[in-house]
Amino acid sequence: MSVRVVARIRPLLKLELDKDSIVTAAPAGNETIGSPTVVRIPNPKNEAEHFSFQFNSVYDQEATQQDIYDHEVAPTVKHLFNGFDTTIFAYGVTGTGKTHTMRGGKSLADRGVIPRLLSSIYRRSRKIEKDSGGSTQVEVAMSYYEIYCDRVYDLFEPPDKRTPSGLPIRDNNGKTVVVGLTERPCTTLKEFEQLYDQANVNRSTSATKLNAHSSRSHAILCVKVTQTTETHTRISTASAIDLAGSEDNRRTENVKDRMVESASINKSLFVLAQCVEAISRKQSRIPYRESKMTRILSLGQNNGLTLMILNLAPVRSYHLDTLSSLNFANRTKKIEVCEIENEPVLRKITGKPSTTASITGSNIQRQPLRPLTACVNANLADPEKKAEKPVKAFSVYSDKSKPARSSGIPSQVRKVENHKRPLDSSSAGPTRPTKMTRPSDPKLTTRVDPSLSKESIEAMIDAKIEARLANHVLSDNTAASLQAIPEELQRRLDALEQRVEEKEDDRAQGLQYLLMAKQHHVRGESVSELKMYQLALPFFPENQKLGQKILALQEKLRLKREEKTSKPHVISDAQVLAVPRHKYEAPEPVPAAVDTKDQNKRRNRSSPDHEDYQYHPAPDAADDSYVSDDGFRFKAKPKPKSQPPKSKVQIFREVHDSTESGARIHTPRTQHIIHVINSRDPAQIRLLRGVGAKKAEAIVNSLCEMDDGEEGRPITDLEQLGGLRGVGAKTVENMRAGLAIV
Numbered sequence: 096m097s098v099r100v101v102a103r104i105r106p107l108l109k110l111e112l113d114k115d116s117i118v119t120a121a122p123a124g125n126e127t128i129g130s131p132t133v134v135r136i137p138n139p140k141n142e143a144e145h146f147s148f149q150f151n152s153v154y155d156q157e158a159t160q161q162d163i164y165d166h167e168v169a170p171t172v173k174h175l176f177n178g179f180d181t182t183i184f185a186y187g188v189t190g191t192g193k194t195h196t197m198r199g200g201k202s203l204a205d206r207g208v209i210p211r212l213l214s215s216i217y218r219r220s221r222k223i224e225k226d227s228g229g230s231t232q233v234e235v236a237m238s239y240y241e242i243y244c245d246r247v248y249d250l251f252e253p254p255d256k257r258t259p260s261g262l263p264i265r266d267n268n269g270k271t272v273v274v275g276l277t278e279r280p281c282t283t284l285k286e287f288e289q290l291y292d293q294a295n296v297n298r299s300t301s302a303t304k305l306n307a308h309s310s311r312s313h314a315i316l317c318v319k320v321t322q323t324t325e326t327h328t329r330i331s332t333a334s335a336i337d338l339a340g341s342e343d344n345r346r347t348e349n350v351k352d353r354m355v356e357s358a359s360i361n362k363s364l365f366v367l368a369q370c371v372e373a374i375s376r377k378q379s380r381i382p383y384r385e386s387k388m389t390r391i392l393s394l395g396q397n398n399g400l401t402l403m404i405l406n407l408a409p410v411r412s413y414h415l416d417t418l419s420s421l422n423f424a425n426r427t428k429k430i431e432v433c434e435i436e437n438e439p440v441l442r443k444i445t446g447k448p449s450t451t452a453s454i455t456g457s458n459i460q461r462q463p464l465r466p467l468t469a470c471v472n473a474n475l476a477d478p479e480k481k482a483e484k485p486v487k488a489f490s491v492y493s494d495k496s497k498p499a500r501s502s503g504i505p506s507q508v509r510k511v512e513n514h515k516r517p518l519d520s521s522s523a524g525p526t527r528p529t530k531m532t533r534p535s536d537p538k539l540t541t542r543v544d545p546s547l548s549k550e551s552i553e554a555m556i557d558a559k560i561e562a563r564l565a566n567h568v569l570s571d572n573t574a575a576s577l578q579a580i581p582e583e584l585q586r587r588l589d590a591l592e593q594r595v596e597e598k599e600d601d602r603a604q605g606l607q608y609l610l611m612a613k614q615h616h617v618r619g620e621s622v623s624e625l626k627m628y629q630l631a632l633p634f635f636p637e638n639q640k641l642g643q644k645i646l647a648l649q650e651k652l653r654l655k656r657e658e659k660t661s662k663p664h665v666i667s668d669a670q671v672l673a674v675p676r677h678k679y680e681a682p683e684p685v686p687a688a689v690d691t692k693d694q695n696k697r698r699n700r701s702s703p704d705h706e707d708y709q710y711h712p713a714p715d716a717a718d719d720s721y722v723s724d725d726g727f728r729f730k731a732k733p734k735p736k737s738q739p740p741k742s743k744v745q746i747f748r749e750v751h752d753s754t755e756s757g758a759r760i761h762t763p764r765t766q767h768i769i770h771v772i773n774s775r776d777p778a779q780i781r782l783l784r785g786v787g788a789k790k791a792e793a794i795v796n797s798l799c800e801m802d803d804g805e806e807g808r809p810i811t812d813l814e815q816l817g818g819l820r821g822v823g824a825k826t827v828e829n830m831r832a833g834l835a836i837v
């Protein structure tokens with residue numbers, strides 16, 4: 096079963112009424128009537144041509160909240176009660192209507208997917224209780240948290256009470272869990288709404304140029320439904336995720352904090368795109384661990400139903416962003432997820448399981464919770480369980496167009512196919528490999544496929560270590576049992592865990608550079624783009640495409656410089672770049688041209704790996720494949736090969752000089768550094784030598800602190816720069832040494 100992907104085109108907003116809509120919904124193929132399943136958008140290079148993207152369903156500007164809920168979400172409710180976990184997430188660029196779709200407004204008509212879903216859950220609960228004559232009890236509990244700047248915060252805790260480092264997440268038998276999250280029971284819709292509204296106040300939102308209430312975090316709501324009969328308990332979870340939107344900071348005009356948030360949002364979405372890319376290429380390693388959001392979302396790993404709502408803005412100003420979202424969604428719809436229902440467990444006679452987490456904000460003791468989208472049931476962990484598998488009955492989402500909606504707002508939901516799994520799985524054909532069906536006998540798992548690469552074996556070992564660590568943390572709730580672990584063993588476990596984290600940090604750093612390179616590429620800033628690729632290279636030293644990309648960019652810049660030989664003394668980005676030598680010499684191949692008219696033919700001509708090429712707006716943008724995961728293999732970060740150029744121009748020797756009036760004038764190099772620092776743009780600052788992502792953020796924070804109420808006070812010399820927190824003379828010297836005329 097693949098992830099169901101539906102697109103929703105939002106209406107024009109008040110300020111956009113004079114703008115033209117370029118994104119439209121259409122029926123598939125040559126049909127003129129029927130439910131739209133295709134998004135059409137012009138080729139930015141040739142408006143006469145149109146790109147078409149097919150999804151499971153497409154909702155145009157007129158679609159109401161009720162339409163989306165009735166057709167897409169309501170059918171999942173009964174599966175939730177049949178024991179399937181469901182995940183619904185909204186994806187899209189900032190300001191395209193994700194929060195509107197998920198949360199919506201306060202009026203009845205405006206209510207989004209989440210309140211409607213809860214309303215259905217409560218209705219169904221009451222019905223089940225009534226129909227069973229009270230022998231089945233249904234309890235609903237919720238947890239709600241956000242991932243802000245790659246840290247997990249409980250939204251039931253006000254920001255001032257949060258631990259700055261956020262809640263830890265752990266893998267438990269391959270599932271991701273947030274440790275120490277509050278879980279609140281809510282017995283009525285009213286109670287839910289109160290808790291939900293209260294928690295939303297704690298969510299990080301800010302005004303940007305594109306959205307007055309822009310979400311600065313990914314918000315994950317988990318609703319746990321526990322059905323208890325006299326003999327069994329069945330738990331399933333609905334996760335509703337409102338992702339933060341990707342942002343083009345030329346358009347948001349973000350500054351300071353917004354930029355830092357934006358970098359984190361863009362990075363996590365970039366990693367998500369990487370995961371989707373890796374899954375669609377069937378790679379053995381999916382880079383889930385490179386961001387908390389992807390770890391938690393676990394797209395393609397979670398069992399149950401997954402629905403992605405792709406939110407789109409219809410206007411031209413979003414053109415390239417919309418294409419990029421469409422490309423992403425196009426890959427996502429190919430992801431297969433496993434349809435495994437949660438099995439009921441025999442109930443212990445002593446009483447009902449509590450749906451209430453015993454942990455509250457004030458209680459320091461951490462409690463492991465069930466995972467979120469990749470739901471783990473308490474029952475799964477129960478080794479003694481021998482419950483019969485219920486017959487599965489739920490619809491399988493496919494890429495086929497859904498049946499035509501009869502009129503504007505149909506009352507009938509999608510036809511449901513029954514895909515029943517035999518009670519005895521051994522009698523059926525091959526079962527899908529899932530975490531739940533994996534043999535638990537260690538002897539069975541030690542057989543290693545000889546075709547596995549060294550890296551994938553390492554990754555497996557790391558995953559095992561992590562799982563053991565998580566088991567260890569999660570299975571022993573009591574302090575007493577923790578103390579029982581010998582000190583030496585604990586120390587070694589800690590060291591192992593640290594090693595895994597460090598590895599991932601390094602790799603994430605490399606990906607961060609690639610992300611920045613892509614951002615510079617989109618802005619046409621070739622020099623910065625090159626710099627970012629060079630910074631990424633030590634993390635992926637064997638990636639040939641990356642090497643070729645660097646060579647091609649160097650060549651492009653060299654040609655540009657030759658054209659500008661008449662201006663040798665003007666310091667520019669190109670001049671301040673220290674270019675390391677690299678072993679790759681082959682010139683970069685010219686990417687295939689993009690067209691849609693004849694998609695199939697073109698597809699055959701372009702790389703077989705890239706079936707989405709035809710949708711890429713520009714030839715350059717199509718050459719993204721270097722960021723895919725297959726070529727990257729982790730290596731310990733080698734020392735940078737580039738050395739500062741030996742012959743430096745004397746003009747840079749002096750930090751500053753004095754004019755007759757006593758005022759300081761700076762050398763071009765100093766001027767450049769001061770200019771970059773005063774831009775307060777972490778992306779620019781980290782181009783300076785010796786400045787990583789963290790330091791760039793620290794510098795911007797330190798500058799903001801310096802403002803002291805006065806907006807944007809600039810630094811005027813290198814002494815001031817050296818005085819900033821976390822900078823110092825050595826860093827300043829390093830920054831200067833990184834600048835030279837080439």
Ligand SMILES: Nc1ncnc2c1ncn2[C@@H]1O[C@H](COP(=O)(O)OP(=O)(O)OP(=O)(O)O)[C@@H](O)[C@H]1O
Nearest residue numbers: 105106189190191192193194195306309310339340
């Ligand atoms: N279908 C719709 N009908 C009416 N208004 C809409 C619709 N979708 C979005 N809007 C309006 O568009 C604006 C932006 O929407 P919203 O805040 O939901 O965007 P977002 O994608 O969540 O943005 P961000 O990623 O920045 O949080 C809001 O004012 C919202 O009310």
